[in-house]
Amino acid sequence: xxxxxxxxxxxxxxxxxxxxxxxxxxxxxxxxxxxxxxxxxxxxxxxxxxxxxxxxxxxxxxxxxxxxxxxxxxxxxxxxxxxxxxxxxxxxxxxxxxxxxxxxxxxxxxxxx
Numbered sequence: 001x002x003x004x005x006x007x008x009x010x011x012x013x014x015x016x017x018x019x020x021x022x023x024x025x026x027x028x029x030x031x032x033x034x035x036x037x038x039x040x041x042x043x044x045x046x047x048x049x050x051x052x053x054x055x056x057x058x059x060x061x062x063x064x065x066x067x068x069x070x071x072x073x074x075x076x077x078x079x080x081x082x083x084x085x086x087x088x089x090x091x092x093x094x095x096x097x098x099x100x101x102x103x104x105x106x107x108x109x110x111x112x113x
Contacts, residue, residue: 002058002101004033006040006068006080007049014038015106018099022092029092031099033082041070041077054082056098063098 003011014035022029033054040051051070056063063084071079086092103109 002056002098002105004102005055005057006038006051006053008052008055010040010049012038012040015108026089026092028088029086029095031084031086031095033080033084035080035082037078038080040080051080054084056084056095056102058098058101060094060097063095 004016005011012035014037016033016035019032019034020029021032051068053064053066054068065082065084067083067085069081070077071081084095086095
């Protein structure tokens, strides 16, 4: 089981667009996530808690980033963008294992730009 959460224990149902970049020497990389109309914005009005980060949860554990921003349109939140930075080949590999599990669970596929 692999899940993305913004509030611990509450799985986000909206599937994000994910953009990956990696340095030429493969020592680091960045994943950018964009969630359009995420369910957590609707749920945050029901007092489940505050968004404190993005948590990527699977059987190996949890990957965490605090680099999370809400995007507003006409004064109302409509999207969430998050950035996860990998600072070593091991962190890259761990992230990719999570993404493979998440993609398989959500019926997604990877495509190069």
